[in-house]
Amino acid sequence: MQQVSSSGNLKRVLSPAAQMSDNDDSDIVANKKGTLPMIPPTFNLDRRTRTFKEKYIDPNVGLILLVVSYFFSSSMVVSTKVLETDPGSETKIQPLQILAVRMSITYLGCLLYMYINRNTIPDVPFGERSVRKWLILRGCMGFFSVFGTYFSLMYLSISDSTLIMFLEPSLIIVMAWLFLNERIQRMEIVGCVVSLIGVVLIVRPPFLFGPATFDPDSDQSVESRNPRERLLATLVAVWGTVGMGSVYIIIRHIGDRAHAIMNVSYFSLVTFVVSIVGILVIPSMRFQIPHTWKEWILFANLGVSGFYHQFLLTLGIQRERAGRGSLITYTLLVYALFWDIFLYHHFPPLWSWCGMFLIVGSTVYVVKMKMDDAEQDGTGEALEMTRMTSS
Numbered sequence: 001m002q003q004v005s006s007s008g009n010l011k012r013v014l015s016p017a018a019q020m021s022d023n024d025d026s027d028i029v030a031n032k033k034g035t036l037p038m039i040p041p042t043f044n045l046d047r048r049t050r051t052f053k054e055k056y057i058d059p060n061v062g063l064i065l066l067v068v069s070y071f072f073s074s075s076m077v078v079s080t081k082v083l084e085t086d087p088g089s090e091t092k093i094q095p096l097q098i099l100a101v102r103m104s105i106t107y108l109g110c111l112l113y114m115y116i117n118r119n120t121i122p123d124v125p126f127g128e129r130s131v132r133k134w135l136i137l138r139g140c141m142g143f144f145s146v147f148g149t150y151f152s153l154m155y156l157s158i159s160d161s162t163l164i165m166f167l168e169p170s171l172i173i174v175m176a177w178l179f180l181n182e183r184i185q186r187m188e189i190v191g192c193v194v195s196l197i198g199v200v201l202i203v204r205p206p207f208l209f210g211p212a213t214f215d216p217d218s219d220q221s222v223e224s225r226n227p228r229e230r231l232l233a234t235l236v237a238v239w240g241t242v243g244m245g246s247v248y249i250i251i252r253h254i255g256d257r258a259h260a261i262m263n264v265s266y267f268s269l270v271t272f273v274v275s276i277v278g279i280l281v282i283p284s285m286r287f288q289i290p291h292t293w294k295e296w297i298l299f300a301n302l303g304v305s306g307f308y309h310q311f312l313l314t315l316g317i318q319r320e321r322a323g324r325g326s327l328i329t330y331t332l333l334v335y336a337l338f339w340d341i342f343l344y345h346h347f348p349p350l351w352s353w354c355g356m357f358l359i360v361g362s363t364v365y366v367v368k369m370k371m372d373d374a375e376q377d378g379t380g381e382a383l384e385m386t387r388m389t390s391s
Contacts, residue, residue, distance in 0.1 A: 062319035066328040069312035072305040074335035076102070077162070078343065079298040079305070081153045085221035091288050093295070095150035096275045098302065099143075100287075103272035105303020106310065110265035127262045134254050138263060139270025141246040146271065148240015155224035155233035159348050159356075160202050162336035164237040166329075166359050168245045169366055170195045171238075191366040198358030199234065201351045222346045251317055260314035267310060330360065 057064070083093040114124045122128065127135055152161040170192040177184040224230055251263060279285045290296045333356070340346045348356070 062316045063328055065312045065316035065319065067331055069309050069316055070329070070331050071335060072309035072312070074332065074339065075305045076302055076309065077149070077153065077158055077336070078339050079301045080150050081158055083295065083298050084150075084154045087221050091291070093288060093290075094279075094285060095147060095154070096278045096282075096285060097287055098150060098299075099146065099271055100275035100279065101299050102302035102306045103268040103275065105300070106306040107265060107268040107272060109303070109307040110261055110268060113261055114259075114265065121259045121261065125265065127258045127266075131254055131257045134250055135258060135262065135266040136270060138247060138250045138254070139266040139268075140274075141243045141250065142267040143243070143271040143274050145240045145243030145247055148237045148243065152233040152237035152240070155226070155229040156202075156237070157223040157340055157344075157346060157348065157352075159333070159336040159340045160223065160352055161233075161237060162332050163202060163352075163356055163359055164199060164234060165241055165244065165332070166363050167195055167199065167238060168241045169363050171241055171245055173366070188366055191362040194362040195359050198355040198362070199238070201355030201358065202234070222340075222344045248317070251314065256318065260318060261311060263314045264307070264310040268306070333360070 080095075080098055083098055084095065085092065111125060114121050118124045126132060149161060149165070152164065156164075170188075173184055173188050173192060224233070247267075254263070279287055290299055337348070340348065
């Protein structure tokens with residue numbers, strides 16, 4: 001603000017805020033005559049933040065939820081791998097026990113969340129009666145999915161086990177053609193075959209590749225040297241991918257008829273019950289108590305990460321289009337490679353890289369084809385091709 005003095009000179013009168021900034025010469029820029037100082041415009045942080053949120057955050061909330069969800073998933077995978085194969089541990093923890101402990105913690109978290117927010121979550125704790133059968137089916141398929149992953153981690157590296165999950169889009173194509181009478185294109189069949197070839201390169205059966213060669217100094221806790229164990233782990237992991245595809249389709253079918261936390265609670269409850277029954281019925285199984293603080297921390301991480309993974313995953317699926325959501329699943333592979341290299345100092349062999357290229361390449365091609373077909377048909381989504389892990 002400017003004011004004229006009795007001598008006719010132009011005198012500057014500053015507000016208290018401007019007087020504080022006047023101490024810094026850089027805050028005031030004078031004109032060439034030095035008589036009319038100019039104050040630069042104020043930086044509106046709130047407006048910039050709001051603009052950034054509206055432009056970048058709000059349209060991609062679903063994608064952000066999925067990325068964070070998959071980080072928690074990778075954290076669970078690492079904890080499981082260590083519990084099952086840690087050479088420094090006296091006893092190896094079995095997959096069913098890991099699932100039982102993880103799902104008990106996750107289900108308690110679900111119950112606590114539902115009862116705290118029971119005013120906004122209808123029909124606590126079992127959901128609407130008309131969708132309960134679908135929620136139970138979602139839990140059963142989720143068990144097969146997560147068990148396939150946990151079992152394969154005993155004999156495969158983290159990256160190889162994760163890679164097999166990317167067979168899901170190809171398997172869904174075949175399942176939709178067999179059971180839903182949906183059309184299947186020739187290039188989709190080619191993509192399925194190429195993906196299976198990629199799995200063969202990961203397994204490396206001796207009758208095709210000859211006797212397996214491993215570094216004698218390598219840590220066998222990273223991956224098994226026994227071809228039969230690797231084959232068994234691969235078959236169980238492939239069966240798990242069938243459960244993954246089923247879980248996604250069921251969640252989409254349920255839609256907003258059940259709250260996101262309701263999906264998580266049924267998955268954790270059903271998996272917990274099946275795991276406990278398996279431990280009690282199978283003669284070779286017995287419940288083992290963790291012996292060290294390290295094991296207790298890993299078990300706790302399984303439960304906490306499992307809760308947040310499932311909750312954020314379901315929210316992300318409900319908020320994001322299938323086509324875009326399917327691309328975010330490849331962050332799982334990035335996380336898996338990071339853990340293999342950072343924790344185990346294990347760099348995947350050349351054959352695994354070739355298998356990775358074939359599986360990921362064919363999956364991206366098939367997903368892109370289905371997205372283009374969906375846009376031409378006006379559906380906007382290719383639900384069959386999305387890959388949303390339930391582990």
